[in-house]
Amino acid sequence: MTTEVGSASEVKKESDQIGADAAKEKPKEVAENQQNQSSDPEEEKGPQPPPAAESQSSPRRQKREKDPSESRGISRFIPPWLKKQKSYNLVVAKDGGDKKGPTQAVVEEQIIDKEESLPREERQAKGDAEETAQRKQQEIKAQVKEEQPSVSVAEAQLAKGESKEREDEKEKEIQEEKPEGEAAKRETKEVQTNELRADKISQKATKKTKTVQCKVILLDGTEYSCDVEKGAKGQVLFDKVCERLNLLEKDYFGLLFQENSEQKNWLDPAKEIKRQLRNLPWLFTFNVKFYPPDPSQLTEDITRYFLCLQLRQDIASGRLPCSFVTHALLGSYTLQAELGDYDPEEHSPDVVSDFQFAPTQTKELEEKVAELHKTHRGLSPAQADSQFLENVKRLSMYGVDLHHAKDSEGVDIKLGVCANGLLIYKDRLRINRFAWPKILKISYKRSNFYIKVRPAELEQFESTIGFKLPNHRAAKRLWKVCVEHHTFYRLVSPEQPPKAKFLTLGSKFRYSGRTQAQTRQASILIDRPAPHFDRTSSKRVSRSLDGALIGVVDQSLMKDFSGPPGEISAYGPGVVSPVGIQDGDGRRDVRIPTKAPHLQLIEGKVKMEEEETQLEEKNSLRVEGDNIYVRHSNLMLEDLDKAQEDILKHQASISELKRNFMESTPEPRPNEWEKRRITPLSLQTQGRKGDHLFKDILSMKEKHQMATEWTVEEKAQEADKSLEEEITSILFSEKGLSDSMRATFTSATTWTAEGTVVNCNAPSEKLSSSSFSQLPESSHETLNVVEEKKQAEVGKDERVITEEMNGKEISPGSGPGEIRKVEPLTQKDSTSLSSESSSSSESEEEEVGEYRPYHRVTEGTIREEQEEYEEETEEEPGRAAKPPVVKTEMVTISDASQRTEISTKEVPIVQTETKTITYESPQVDGGAGDDSGTLVSAQTITSDSVSTTTTTHITKTVKGGISETRIEKRIVITGDGDIDHDQALAQAIKEAREQHPDMSVTRVVVHKETELAEEGED
Amino acid sequence: MGTPGEGLGRCSHALIRGVPESLGSGEGSGAGLPALDLAKAQREHGVLGGKLRQRLGLQLLELPPEESLPLGPLLGDTAVIQGDTALITRPWSPARRPEVDGVRKALQDLGLRIVEMGDESATLDGTDVLFTGREFFVGLSKWTNHRGAEIVADTFRDFAVSTVPVSGSSHLRSLCGMGGPRTVVAGSSDAAQKAVRAMAVLTDHPYASLTLPDDTAADCLFLRPGLPGASPFLLHRGGGDLPNSQEALQKLTDVTLVPVSCSELEKVGAGLSSLCLVLSTRPHS
DSSP states (O other), X not given: OHHHHHHHHHHHXXXXXXXXXXXXXXXXXXXXXXXXXXXXXXXXXXXXXXOOGGGGHHHHHHHHHHOGGGGGHHHHHSOHHHHHHGGGHHHHHHHHHHHHHHHHHHHHHHHHHHHHHHHHHHHHHHHTTTOHHHHHHHHHHHHHHXXXXXXXXXXXXXXXXXXXXXXXXHHHHHXXXXXXXXXXXXXXXXXXXXXXXXXXXXXXXXXXXXEEEEEEEOTTSOEEEEEEETTOBHHHHHHHHHXXXXXXXXXXXXXXXXXXXXXXXXXXXXXBHHHHHTTSOSEEEEEESSOOSOGGGOSOHHHHHHHHHHHHHHXXXXXXXXXXXXXXXXXXXXXXHHHOSOOTTXXXXXXXXXXXXXXXXXXHHHHHHHHHHHTTTTOOHHHHHHHHHHHHTTSTTTTOXXXXXXXXXXXXXXXXXXXXXXXXXXXXEEXXXXXXXXXXXXXXXXXXXXXXXXXXXXXXXXXXXXXXXSSHHHHHHHHHHHHXXXXXXXXXXXXXXXOTTTOSSSBOOOOOSOOHHHHHHHHHTOOSOOOOOOOOXXXXXXXXXXXXXXXOOOHHHHHTOOOSHHHHHHHSOOTTOOTTSSOTTHHHHOOOOOSSTTSEEEEEEEEEEEESOOXXXXXXXXXXXXXTTOTTSOGGGOOSSOOHHHHHHHHHHHHHHHHHHHHSOSSSSTTSHHHHSOOOHHHHHHHHHSSOOOEESTTOOHHHHHHHHHHHHHHHHHHHHHHHHHHHHHHHHHXXXXXXXXXXXXXHHHHHHHSOHHHHHHHHHHHHHHHHHTHHHHTTSOHHHHHHHHHHHHHHHHHHHHHHHHHHHHHHHHSSXXXXXXXXXXXXXXXXXXXXXXXXXXXXXXXXXXXXXSSOOOOSOOSTTOOOOOTTTTTOHHHHXXXXXXXXXXXXXOSTHHHHHHHHHHGGGSOOOSEEEEEEOTHHHHHHHSOOOEEEEEEEEEEEOSSEEEEEEEEEEEETTEEEEEEEEEEEEEEOTTSOHHHHHHHHHXXXXXXXXXXXXXXXXXXXXOSSOOSSOO | OXXXXXXXXXXXXXXXXXXXXXXXXXXXXXXXXXXXXXXXXXXXXXXXXXXXXXXXXXXXXXXOOOTTOTTTTOGGGTEEEETTEEEEOOOSSGGGTTHHHHHHHHHHHTTOEEEEOOOTTOOOOGGGEEEOSSEEEEEEOSSOOHHHHHHHHHHOTTSEEEEEEOOTTOOGGGTEEEEETTEEEEESSHHHHHHHHHHHHHOSSOXXXXXXXXXXXXXXXXXXXXXXXXXXEEEEEOTTTOGGGHHHXXXXXXXXXXXXXXXXXXXXXXXXXXXXXXXXXXXXX
């Protein structure tokens, strides 16, 4: 807290100065500022008046002198790559100076622009420290800033190219931002602590402990408290809880928080907790999120036990209705599991009455329970649990998540989301059902929820069915639940967030966890002795239902937890492994027993070169083949750059898929009893089509069935093809961005610099969407043609920019805590554009969301974290110096916060701290001197887990007729000092080699940052 | 609950009710009832009872006919039985409602849990209910309304209960039935096919379907008397009644076909599902 106060005052002081200067500053900029401010209501809360800022230089300089150590703060913003740049300093400066001459002015302006926005945000953040909600947002922004520079190396170079004075200015900026950044730092996986100043250590210590206590009601009714850092993502807390519970098969579970008396929300593991909670208390309940259709397939008894606990609650509360007989039977298994064999002396009726078996429990029921209990003699607790589950899973409402709604005629109905699809209930009656395969699209708008269903047998047209939810949030919640359930139960691996094209406004939410298929596979690998755990009595549950929570600390749950080493091996790559980069579940795959996060940072960079590797092509081809079996999955969407492990995984999941396909009917719950029955293959085929499960035996014609099957497959292939096309075109379009395009961009830059910051984002967005919309035509055309098209498009896009931006500002800007991403303009129409939009999707206020369970669309790149980078940056500083102009305006963000980010980006100029070791093979230098090649394609893939971030850049360039593919992997490992860095590095290199056997490692840069920063900068 | 599907047709007892003379004369409840050959009707009814007892080995309880209840033999409309629970229905025809009393008493005596409808707005004919072993379908027909279906859902909470619109003046069970735990048999009429399609949409479970030329042939009973594992029977309308459907029924290979005839009683709307109630007194064994 002290920290906050301190920084706040600091800011105020500064703001005063700025305020004084403000009037003198360029009016244009001021106006712009104000404009931006108004667009972001949050900012108005800041103590500081909007204006401002460019003039800071004098005040800032003063400040800097006062506190020279502050400058080190910059290091935090300097990506490790940047730091490495040190060695290239000279070159950069020279080249940059020469080539960049004309554009330099532009850059400068931009920088100024950014600068002004920076302090404002800071101030706000600090001033409102007490206001959690606001703070939330601010911190998020800060985080974004941090990430941004770290990726855009080119930008850093650009910065280098700039004059020293500029560097100074920037440093100053960075310093100012630092306090805010510090807070944010903790939130990022990639933690860089070394910039800590000596004089700020105490503050930092304070901040470090700035954690929030979370209370989690566990399934046995006990409460678990733990501290998490304020900026922690949901996953952190969830992992803590699972660790506490000693639970490995955790993908079926989740954390709920109570939004209001009626509604509970799932905590999104991929997002920061505080952003989701807003002002709600940090109180959660640990619950089953996805009910396994066949609990007997769970690997561990402990998982089944937690599932039992959940179901007992569900039953006792009436959420899961069942008949008297079933209540009695289930109750008897509960008694057997918790009390053991019936003992007439111990198990008096009173004891039985302590349990709650049903919402309304009668004496008759208790007697029946006791009677049945006697018949279970000899069953172990685990067996009793299994029996319990075997009976529960057949209940028709098992695993059905009900949502109140009204149909188009205003009739009260309930929508039930389950493994199989969407069920429509009126009262208790099922009146309709939409199996997942039948649903083409799920969307919501305001409080309406829509599903688009494929035409029925005899119909020709798709129909859209709308439901009215009580409110917008309910509609969104339902939509999210649908997306998650569909992904979890129907897909082999999670879908990637959608491209910007589809939803400029909508939510890009996607389920990011493991799918059922993946978690099953992971479960198979669990190799640990069955953990010991005590079954706490469900009596406690019933009491807790009355409101009296008993804080029993269940030691037994903890005592077996022997760290997750086995887990790591079971679940995925090791600490340094760059594997699973593109996997949606990478986050979970890599688990690192980091107790003290962000203590240390290792960066390993591995570059590989290869002549003309058509990675993408290979991938899409392979995928296409696989996909025959996977019509309804997004397998084919998997990454372009697959680690070997990933491929294995991939293959395994395919074979699993095949197996599933062969064995079971497509309808969910395939592995249950149905499997045992013999179904004619043709019937299965029918089933796959989703609608007519009923097969007419009389009219069964094998041939016909086969034909149907083939049609389906063809469709799948078509889908694949189109996907492939998409990717291809994306690459081509990148080529279009090469030299010839630079001019265009440059001009765009100029324009941007003159205009508002907001304008900057617009082009990128527009570009991206245009490139996607073009897909159909451009797909298989020649490079040249595409290139030309591309150019034409760019021009167009620029014109539209303003409108685009307006739209943007209005909608997402209204969301409170949005993460914005800064993207290099050069990448505009590359695949990763989507990233920007996906991040903006975080807004809770989204008006619309869309999800197409059927048509999967993906690009090579994925997920929020991804960032674009400039071609060649590292190795060819000279060349890099050129494009930077472009980079300056790569901001894709629309609201005022963006500016801050921009300035952050500039920061990198400042060199600081820590140890950077570069190992490289001679080739690299050769490349550096070259003429700039033509960038054919570039893509960035980032994946992260709790404590590692892996960024993969794939660049293809054509230089003098030789094409070259570079892959850069950047692995950030955050952990305490126990990590053997050398070993980790070796491992990383080894893995990189294995992944790309036909490429060579040309450079390895290790950058270490330790908590105690070295003194002296530059 | 037993294994879903396995529970289908488990039975130890069958309940029938004798054919009153009033039915033969066309008197009584329905004004529009056609006259029957009473002797033939009684003979057929007797044969049915005999098959249930001797061929299937069920304990047969025969309620005495009541002259005031000409449609009393159609006791399948008066109760929906699953497991140990019997829902006593509220037939659409007010004249038939007294029929439930005798049935209720008998079922109670057999130890079933009796559930009453207790809602004056609900109507439910038992033959509008199809239990597949995994779920219920309730035909929303001329005879059964939504509220009636809702009570079915309320009574058998373990199971999904879906509603199926039934066009025309048929009961759901006169259009379709179960030929096995995973097989729905249905007539070929539009109404029957429509019902089956609706069911296919609503179900979570994959069933095969077998289409029979005659709708009434689909009103068959899949029965699994005796101990678990004993081979099941399919009580169906024989070649004398419905010659066209016999060949198709031969496709059901996993059951022992037991043909019976009820062509005379059919004239008053009877089918196999309405002429007998089967139940198990040990549903969970």
